[in-house]
Amino acid sequence: xxxxxxxxxxxxxxxxxxxxxxxxxxxxxxxxxxxxxxxxxxxxxxxxxxxxxxxxxxxxxxxxxxxxxxxxxxxxxxxxxxxxxxxxxxxxxxxxxxxxxxxxxxxxxxxxxxxxxxxxxxxxxxxxxxxxxxxxxxxxxxxxxxxxxxxxxxxxxxxxxxxxxxxxxxxxxxxxxxxxxxxxxxxxxxxxxxxxxxxxxx
Numbered sequence: 001x002x003x004x005x006x007x008x009x010x011x012x013x014x015x016x017x018x019x020x021x022x023x024x025x026x027x028x029x030x031x032x033x034x035x036x037x038x039x040x041x042x043x044x045x046x047x048x049x050x051x052x053x054x055x056x057x058x059x060x061x062x063x064x065x066x067x068x069x070x071x072x073x074x075x076x077x078x079x080x081x082x083x084x085x086x087x088x089x090x091x092x093x094x095x096x097x098x099x100x101x102x103x104x105x106x107x108x109x110x111x112x113x114x115x116x117x118x119x120x121x122x123x124x125x126x127x128x129x130x131x132x133x134x135x136x137x138x139x140x141x142x143x144x145x146x147x148x149x150x151x152x153x154x155x156x157x158x159x160x161x162x163x164x165x166x167x168x169x170x171x172x173x174x175x176x177x178x179x180x181x182x183x184x185x186x187x188x189x190x191x192x193x194x195x196x197x198x199x200x201x202x
Contacts (some may be wrong), residue, residue: 041146077106079170079193081163082115082178083186083201091116092199094177100176101128111135112159115178117146125146136162163189 001056078100089097097119100107107123110116111133123131135144137154155162167175167189175193179186181202190196 032075058102076174077108077170078176079166079189080107080109080115080119080176080178080187081118081166081186083180083183084112084114084117084181085180086114086201089122089178090199090201091113091124093176094122096176096197096199097122097126100125105174108169109129109133110159110162110166111144111146111152113146117148119178120146120148120150124150132168134162147194159185160188167192 020123020184080097080100101122101123107119107128109119109131120133122176129150131150133144133147133150135147135154136151136159137156138158140156144154155165163185170193172192173194175189175196177190177193177196177198179184179190179198179200181200190198
């Protein structure tokens with residue numbers, strides 16, 4: 001239905017490809033949709049006949065995605081990132097995550113082991129739903145390595161391109177970095193974010 005909020009997903013990989021609103025219709029197999037939204041260009045990386053569409057009134061529409069869609073335009077977004085070598089969140093990081101929950105920020109985080117996984121697990125333990133996980137699809141074959149039940153979005157390209165997409169979604173504005181003082185990818189994002197709290201663990 002025109003104007004309906006939908007998600008487009010790839011059933012085989014169980015990945016969300018786009019969120020948005022149907023603005024016009026065209027036929028692709030037995031599915032009619034055009035979606036415009038923040039990440040709708042991801043649809044073009046898949047054969048459309050392999051995709052599925054779920055409208056917000058469908059009983060299978062994920063509650064977490066409803067929360068994501070209703071809140072993403074009304075709240076600030078913070079990118080949380082860090083080093084793979086870290087295996088425990090320090091108290092300072094937990095305090096920062098608790099503050100993010102209190103402020104009801106939208107959280108975007110990667111899928112790597114280390115900080116990404118630890119942050120996901122903590123937010124899951126707090127039943128915080130305003131979280132989206134991003135992963136690198138490389139040439140279309142990449143899959144999310146760690147996801148603790150949050151909406152997942154694939155970005156075509158490598159980890160650097162995924163990180164660049166995440167920074168763009170956060171408008172290069174708010175970041176929380178949990179860093180081992182060594183990893184270069186984390187340092188790059190630290191340098192590019194306007195307001196980034198850095199927790200260094202050595």
